Amino acid sequence: MRVLFVSWAWPSHLLPLVPLAWAFRAAGHEVVVATQPPLLGTVTGAGLTAAPVGSALDHAHLLGNALRPLHPSDGAEAPAGTPAAQRPGRRRRLGLSVRLAEDMTDDVVRLCTSWRPDLVLHEPTTYAAPLAAAALGIPHAPVLWGVNFHAAAQAFEREAFADLCAQLGIEDFDSRGMAAVDPCPPSLQVPSQHPRLGLRHVPYNGSCVVPDWLNDRPHSPRICLSWGVTPQWAGTDDHAQASARQRELITTLAGLDAEIVVAVASRELLGGEPLPDNVRVVERLPLHLVLPSCQLLVSRGGAGSMMAAVAAGVPQLCLPQYPSDLMPAERLAGTGAAVSFGDTPPAPAAVRDTVELMLRTPSFRAAATRLRAEAERQPAAAAVVSQLADMARDFGRRPTDR
Structure with a gap:
């Protein structure tokens, strides 16, 4: 055929x-x-x-x-x-x-x-x-x-x-x-x-050579922050403004006792200034490789990122950026495996506080595990x-x- x-x-x-x-x-x-x-x-x-x-x-x-x-x-x-x-x-x-x-x-x-x-x-x-x-x-x-x-x-x-x-x-x-x-x-x-x-x-987010650091067990909770393939994840054509908003969120999350993996299409989107030591920026690293070692995914809730995290059994924090993001994020939150900010623009401090809450609340991981089991059936x-x-x-x- x-x-x-x-x-x-x-x-x-x-x-x-x-x-x-x-x-x-x-x-x-x-x-x-x-x-x-x-x-x-x-x-x-x-x-x-x-x-x-x-x-x-x-x-x-x-x-x-x-x-x-x-x-x-x-x-x-x-x-x-x-x-x-x-x-x-x-x-x-x-x-x-x-x-x-x-x-x-x-x-x-x-x-x-x-x-x-x-x-x-x-x-x-x-x-x-x-x-x-x-x-x-x-x-x-x-x-x-x-x-x-x-x-x-x-x-x-x-x-x-x-x-x-x-x-x-x-x-x-x-x-x-x-x-x-x-x-x-x-x-x-x-x-x-x-x-x-x-x-x-079966998640497929592209091909690459597995980086050595993924073979080592993280010493602190690993949080993945993903912008997917959309260059202006912050929803603006002003690249400098988008970069500033992204960096503010990253540095705020870096205040946690955690390893922050920032997955971007290009490092240029974040500007050239140094980031905190517990932030690792990766270009076009397929999420299906990094998510199994993560405790949480923070993203806008795009389908590829969401489904990769479902397959990995990882809880998710959704920050919708477009109207098409709202309903999937709401349904995911309804399973107990995620939190969504809906159409409310979150301050970086609110995102950090929610991340802390999710990391110390076992029910999110339990719900994500149930969702993964359902997917595998x-x-x-x-x-x-x-x-x-x-x-x-x-x-x-x-x-x-x-």
Whole structure:
């Protein structure tokens, strides 16, 4: 069987597809991963075959325009009583996803027409995949990252993608596909009536050489502070201001009797000034390597970080930065394995006090351990590969020359 994986070129969206792609390869299936040019090296670096689709868009710029931070740092606020349609930062619903689909869909259709996959798997916001699959009669399924906060977007899809559907000669499409491949523990996930294929989560946050210090047992509690792949985690385009806020939080946490591991995309984001001795800054160190040795993860609650910590059984402190962070953080806090500050901008001292509370409260670790056990009870990737292969074979697509 030929299986095509599709994602737009943002690491936290593409990386969750990799372990399932490996599982299909291990089961003897042909696998190709299609993405935009900026992440082709990430695909081949994971040992998979890459196919370029779309163009080298400025994804950071697109995200900056699409995502409005919860706590804007530039002080720009609409006057009281301003109509919603006139407020700064208002965005067309699914505007980013539509722009990405416009860039990728024609190439995905062409790739599918030439390579003829039997199954298309995709991350939830890459609509080029279900659109192409609908146009060509190929079975498809989304592979979720974690808590499915994107589910609410389905109500707006028909209107948002009407023009693309017309160009493809289809009346409509269903982005949910045959079933959702879901690595999220059921107690954490949003309930849904749509078919779900549970998948045991194997975190993959990229590849690297394991640093020597990870082989040594930490002498004090190890706390990981992660900014993920988003350069401006503090929600500002002012790099100096973002760096100052990040450093203030780091130095405040460094006042604890703990080792602080700061995971960043680049050290430059923190400026050049020295940090306290108990702070270790690491660039692009995969979280699935460091989290098993940690007592706590402090992050904005992005899906990749959250699920890596769930798999490691590590409690989490969530500092949401974007509206899409709120619901997953709330659900995680509901399991008892986390604390979330919600949409309240926390002062560094409040974060430090909460970290101290969590470190001395055993119930957080106990809840995180239960959540990890629930995640580990989900079916292994080999079983999910078999399920998807059977579903694809049974799929009632229209006759083609395939």
